[in-house]
Amino acid sequence: MSEVKYSKEHEWIKLDGEEATIGITKHATEMLGDIVFAELPEKGSNVDKDGTAGVVESTKAASDVYTPVSGEVIDTNQMIVDDPSKINEDPEESAWFFKLKIKDKSEMDSLMNKEEYEKFAKETSA
Amino acid sequence: MSIKKTSLNNLHIKYGAKLVEFAGYQMPIQYKDGIIQEHKYTRSHSGIFDVSHMGQLFISGGDDLTNDLEKIFPADLKKLKTNQSKYSFLMNNKGGIQDDLIITKTSDGFLIILNAACKYNDYEVIKSKLDNQYKLNLDESFSLIALQGPEAKNVLNKVIPGCDSLKFMNGNNYVYKNEKVYITRSGYTGEDGFEISIKHSDAETFVESLIENGSKLIGLGARDTLRMEAGLCLYGNDLDNDTSPIEANLKWAIPKSRIETEFVGSEVLKNQFQSGVKKLRVGIKPDSKVIARGNTKIYNDKNQEIGKVTSGTFGPSVEHPIAMGYVDNSYSTVNTKIFLEVRGKKIPANICNLPFYKKNYVKGEINV
Numbered sequence: 001m002s003e004v005k006y007s008k009e010h011e012w013i014k015l016d017g018e019e020a021t022i023g024i025t026k027h028a029t030e031m032l033g034d035i036v037f038a039e040l041p042e043k044g045s046n047v048d049k050d051g052t053a054g055v056v057e058s059t060k061a062a063s064d065v066y067t068p069v070s071g072e073v074i075d076t077n078q079m080i081v082d083d084p085s086k087i088n089e090d091p092e093e094s095a096w097f098f099k100l101k102i103k104d105k106s107e108m109d110s111l112m113n114k115e116e117y118e119k120f121a122k123e124t125s126a
Numbered sequence: 127m128s129i130k131k132t133s134l135n136n137l138h139i140k141y142g143a144k145l146v147e148f149a150g151y152q153m154p155i156q157y158k159d160g161i162i163q164e165h166k167y168t169r170s171h172s173g174i175f176d177v178s179h180m181g182q183l184f185i186s187g188g189d190d191l192t193n194d195l196e197k198i199f200p201a202d203l204k205k206l207k208t209n210q211s212k213y214s215f216l217m218n219n220k221g222g223i224q225d226d227l228i229i230t231k232t233s234d235g236f237l238i239i240l241n242a243a244c245k246y247n248d249y250e251v252i253k254s255k256l257d258n259q260y261k262l263n264l265d266e267s268f269s270l271i272a273l274q275g276p277e278a279k280n281v282l283n284k285v286i287p288g289c290d291s292l293k294f295m296n297g298n299n300y301v302y303k304n305e306k307v308y309i310t311r312s313g314y315t316g317e318d319g320f321e322i323s324i325k326h327s328d329a330e331t332f333v334e335s336l337i338e339n340g341s342k343l344i345g346l347g348a349r350d351t352l353r354m355e356a357g358l359c360l361y362g363n364d365l366d367n368d369t370s371p372i373e374a375n376l377k378w379a380i381p382k383s384r385i386e387t388e389f390v391g392s393e394v395l396k397n398q399f400q401s402g403v404k405k406l407r408v409g410i411k412p413d414s415k416v417i418a419r420g421n422t423k424i425y426n427d428k429n430q431e432i433g434k435v436t437s438g439t440f441g442p443s444v445e446h447p448i449a450m451g452y453v454d455n456s457y458s459t460v461n462t463k464i465f466l467e468v469r470g471k472k473i474p475a476n477i478c479n480l481p482f483y484k485k486n487y488v489k490g491e492i493n494v
Contacts, residue, residue: 033347034162036440037417037447039469055469057417059161059351059439 005108006117007068009050012092015108020069023096024056024087027121033058035087040076040098047073047100049107054097056087069107071100132178133269133326137333141343148346149242151179156345164348165442168315169483172275173344174336180270181245182323183252184263186235191260195236198255199229200371200389202381206231211295211310213379216248221370221394224251226361230297230310235261237308239270239321241361255390269329273336274319274344274352281339282309282320285332289320303328314349316356316483354448355441357409357480363420364407364436364450372398373452375407375480405433406458409480410449410466416473417447418466424453425465425472432457435466441482448482449475 002016010028014021029035037057047053047067054065076098080086086095112120130151138145143154154176156164167173185191192203201214211230215223225244230237240248249264256262273282279290286300289309297310305325313319324332337343350360359365365374372380372395384392385399412418422435438449449466457464460479465472 033156034160036162037415039416057440059165059442060155060347062417062419 003108005068005111005113006120007066007111008120009066009068010121011066011068013068013108013111015102015105018101018105019074020071020100020102021096022053022067022098022100024065024091025117025121026091027125029088029091031125032056032063033060035084037062038080038084038087038097040081041067041073043073043076045073047071056084065097067098067100068111069100069102070104071102073098074101075099130179132176133329134176134178134271134333137330138176138343143343143345146346149179151242153179154343154345156347157343159342161345161347161351162442164342164344165351167342168275168317168344168348168352169443170276172273172277172281172319172341173315173348174333174341175272175274175344175349176269176333177272177321178269178329179242181238181240181242181248182265182268182270183238183240183245183249184232184235184265185238185252185256185260186232186263187261188257188259190257191235194256194260195229196384196387197389198252200380200384200392200395201229202383203229203231203236205381205383208233209297211297211312213376215371215376215379216244216251217370217389217391217395218367219391219394220368221372221391221398222367223361223365223369223371223374224248224367226359226365226376228310228312243362267326268323269326271322271324271329271333272313272319273322273341274313274315274317275341276318277340278317278319281336281341282322284339285335286322292320294318302332314356314358315352316358316481316485317352318485348442350437351439351442354437354439354450355443355481355483357450357482359407359450360437369407369452370395370398370403373403373405373407402455404455405452406455407436407450407452408458409478409482410435410438410451410464410475411478411482412447412449412466412473412475414473415447416466416468418449418468418473418475422449422451423467424451425467426457427463427465429465429472432464444482450480453477 039055053067142158292311424433433453435451
C-alpha cells in the first residue's frame, strides 16, 4: 500500500516500500504559473532531506525544488525536462520529478497528510 | 504609502487577475489564461494592457518651449510635427539614463509618457530645468490603455472609428462617448498597436467594448515577455543612471542633427560617439533551455567576467530562452561565444541580433 504525504515546500511524496516518488503539488504549479524549464537531480546522486533537488522556472522566476526525505536518486522523469508544460497539466501523476531509494522511513513522519496540506496551502496563500 | 489602484482595478478582479504591487500601484501580473497564452494571444490577435500607472506629463506655454526642451532631451523637437511622437531620454550630466520616454508634440505643447517608477522624480527634474513661465501638468485624471497585436486596428476601429488611419508614432484626438480621447499608434510589444489616453470614468466601458470585439486583457507578465522578444528595454533592468543611450545600443534615438548641440549629458554622448563605448547592450541566446535572468554574470572562454545579463526569460513565441545584457564591447559581435553563470554552472550562449521576434506584414518572423 502506498501513502502520499506533503511538505511545507509544496512537494508531494508517494512511498512504495523503500521507493519514493516525488513531485510538486497542483497548488505549487498554480502559484508558479506556466512552467518553462525543469532541472532534475542526477541519477545515482544522494540527496538530503530538505536539500535542493531540482529547479523549476516560470516565465517570471526560478524556484528550487526540495526533497522532503533523504535518499539515492534511482530515476528521473525526462518527460518534464523535454516538455515542462506537462508539470502544469498533470503535476501529481505523470509529471513526477524523481524517484528515491529512501534512507530513513521515519523522515516521513514529520510530513503532512492530504488534509493537513490542503489546510496549510489555503492558509499560506491567503 | 498606500497602494494606488487604477480605474480598471474592478475589471482586473472581474477577469481573474493575479494582482501584484508594481511602482506603487496594484497591477495585474496575469489573468486566468496565464502568461504564455496571454503572450500568444497578443501576437496572434490583440491584447489590452492597463498602463495607467505610467506618467502623462503635459508641458505648455511660452514661445521658447521647444528650444528649452531641446536643452533637456536629445530629440529633434523642432522637426516634430503636431501629433508626431519620438522615443527619447531624460539623462543626467554623465549621460546616464534617468528615464526613457515618448515625447509627442500636441497643439499647445508636448505630452511626455514616463515610466511609472520614475514619473514623480522626472517631473521634479524637468521642472527644475525649465523656466517658471511653463505649465507642467503630471495629469492623473486620465487612464492609459494599450491595445497591441495584429487585430488591434480592427478592434479599435469598431469602438473608435477612424483611428486605423493613424501612422506609426503619430497621434490624434478622437471622441468616445462625447469625451475627448487621445490616441497614439505605438507600443511596447513588437506588434502594431495603440495607446489610448481616456478619462478614468470611461476607461472601464471602453475596455469592455474592446473585449466584446474579441480582445483580451493581458497582464504585466506577458508585457515583459513580449517586450523582451521585441528587444525593447525595461527601465531599471536594462537602462539605468549609469548607462548611456549609446551603451544601451539606442544610438538610433539620438538624431545626427542633435549630436553637436547642447543638452543634458551631451558632452559624454559626443565623446562616446567619437571614441566608442566600453560596454554595449546585446541580445543573448543560450545554447540550451537554461534561462539566464537579470544579474547573471557573463564570462568569456577564458573564464574572465565580461558583463552581466539585465533581462532574461523564456520567449513564448520564439520557444527558446532569450536574454539581453551588457558585455565588454570587444565581445559584442554577433555569434561571439559567451558563458552565463547559472546556479554555479557555466552555460554556453551566443551574442545574437535583436529583436528575437520580428514582425513582417504577413506573419511573424522568428530570429532565434
